[in-house]
Amino acid sequence: MAYKIEVKNLVKIFGSRPGMALDRLKKGWTKQDILNKTGQTVGVNNVSFSVKEGEIFVIIGLSGSGKSTLIRCLNLLNKPTSGQIIVDGEDIVKYDKKQLREFRQKKMAMVFQQFGLFTHRTVLGNVEYGLEIRGIDKEKRYQIAMEAIEEVGLKGWEEKMPSELSGGMQQRVGLARALANDPDILLMDEPFSALDPLIRRDMQLELLDLQDRLKKTIIFITHDINEAFKLGDRVAVMRDGEIVQIGTPEEILENPSNEYIEDFVRDIDRTKIVQAKDIMKKPNAIVSLKDGVNVAIKEMQSNDISSVFVIGKDRKLKGIVTIDDCIKAAKEKRSSLEDILRDDYYTTKGDVYIQDLIEKATKAKYPIVVTDDNEKMIGIIVRTSILSGLLQKGA
Ligand SMILES: Nc1ncnc2c1ncn2[C@@H]1O[C@H](COP(=O)(O)OP(=O)(O)OP(=O)(O)O)[C@@H](O)[C@H]1O
Numbered sequence: 308m309a310y311k312i313e314v315k316n317l318v319k320i321f322g323s324r325p326g327m328a329l330d331r332l333k334k335g336w337t338k339q340d341i342l343n344k345t346g347q348t349v350g351v352n353n354v355s356f357s358v359k360e361g362e363i364f365v366i367i368g369l370s371g372s373g374k375s376t377l378i379r380c381l382n383l384l385n386k387p388t389s390g391q392i393i394v395d396g397e398d399i400v401k402y403d404k405k406q407l408r409e410f411r412q413k414k415m416a417m418v419f420q421q422f423g424l425f426t427h428r429t430v431l432g433n434v435e436y437g438l439e440i441r442g443i444d445k446e447k448r449y450q451i452a453m454e455a456i457e458e459v460g461l462k463g464w465e466e467k468m469p470s471e472l473s474g475g476m477q478q479r480v481g482l483a484r485a486l487a488n489d490p491d492i493l494l495m496d497e498p499f500s501a502l503d504p505l506i507r508r509d510m511q512l513e514l515l516d517l518q519d520r521l522k523k524t525i526i527f528i529t530h531d532i533n534e535a536f537k538l539g540d541r542v543a544v545m546r547d548g549e550i551v552q553i554g555t556p557e558e559i560l561e562n563p564s565n566e567y568i569e570d571f572v573r574d575i576d577r578t579k580i581v582q583a584k585d586i587m588k589k590p591n592a593i594v595s596l597k598d599g600v601n602v603a604i605k606e607m608q609s610n611d612i613s614s615v616f617v618i619g620k621d622r623k624l625k626g627i628v629t630i631d632d633c634i635k636a637a638k639e640k641r642s643s644l645e646d647i648l649r650d651d652y653y654t655t656k657g658d659v660y661i662q663d664l665i666e667k668a669t670k671a672k673y674p675i676v677v678t679d680d681n682e683k684m685i686g687i688i689v690r691t692s693i694l695s696g697l698l699q700k701g702a
């Protein structure tokens with residue numbers, strides 16, 4: 308897959324003599340030494356990473372680790388001290404003013420933690436702003452802005468002022484404003500950190516929905532590891548201006564590359580990260596509706612189980628039969644499974660978090676069935692896998 312963004316050996320040093328600090332950095336001085344001896348601050352230290360098209364790439368790290376400095380380099384709000392930022396094959400660090408203006412207007416948009424709305428403009432006025440700057444005519448502007456407003460669920464609020472909206476709604480305006488220019492890339496610097504936890508959770512889910520529909524390339528900053536793992540296709544961990552690990556949430560969780568990351572991971576609530584598809588198994592036994600009760604009995608006996616799921620054409624789930632019902636039917640010379648199908652089991656989709664399965668698991672008599680959007684059976688979850696999914700690694 309092509310990379311949308313490739314960052315190579317990016318360095319950003321703040322201060323009056325960045326060149327000198329850069330030399331020291333190359334000689335292996337630490338960020339702290341450089342600060343102490345030269346007064347220059349290393350914001351980003353030799354960072355390289357690539358982001359795939361359509362990916363949500365999350366950057367996490369403690370306060371001061373360089374997250375904002377890095378993301379601000381990506382739209383050149385910060386001018387890199389050295390290194391390359393290649394977007395769609397072009398090094399944007401080399402762009403002249405005109406190219407850069409075009410790039411910011413069309414390709415990349417940013418959403419900020421403190422919303423950054425114009426207080427004297429309506430919701431619509433805020434969302435239209437970028438389109439105005441681009442000289443798009445009034446009618447077209449209105450149409451595009453209204454679409455973006457609808458996209459973020461704010462239809463009906465377009466004539467309100469930002470001060471009349473809650474924090475969550477204000478951030479939706481920020482998002483709509485970014486979306487109005489239809490950028491390929493969204494940069495989001497702790498966009499949900501100012502929101503209270505429930506609203507924050509809603510916004511996270513909505514961002515995932517939005518991403519399903521719009522398929523942007525998103526770089527998302529947070530210092531909340533649960534948020535990082537919920538949203539990120541891949542996550543980069545920053546420390547002292549460097550990226551110390553990049554991986555999928557599962558990879559980082561299973562294999563934290565050092566103590567710093569282990570500390571982060573310790574805060575994780577696995578129930579909010581592990582999904583049904585991560586813990587499901589292929590069922591050992593399964594019977595088809597066209598098989599009779601005798602086949603079902605044999606299948607259960609040879610697998611030492613007392614119930615078995617029944618599927619129809621195309622692996623569509625039809626129900627479950629128990630050994631008792633099957634034996635009774637066999638004695639009465641009734642061979643059809645259809646007549647003894649039960650439906651008192653639970654199903655789930657693969658992307659449901661185990662946090663939301665615990666209640667079902669405690670009530671369930673049978674394994675929980677994982678189905679796809681066409682109700683095809685793709686796996687089962689037994690109660691013990693939910694319990695072991697809950698256990699922290701090493702705890
Ligand atoms: N404009 C600036 N001038 C001088 N130093 C700066 C500037 N911006 C950031 N820094 C320094 O760069 C380092 C990284 O800061 P940055 O704001 O990128 O961290 P962060 O990871 O975004 O932190 P937070 O989670 O608090 O937002 C810090 O040492 C900071 O003091």
Ligand SMILES: [Mg+2]
Pocket residue numbers: 374375376
């Ligand atoms: Mg920051």
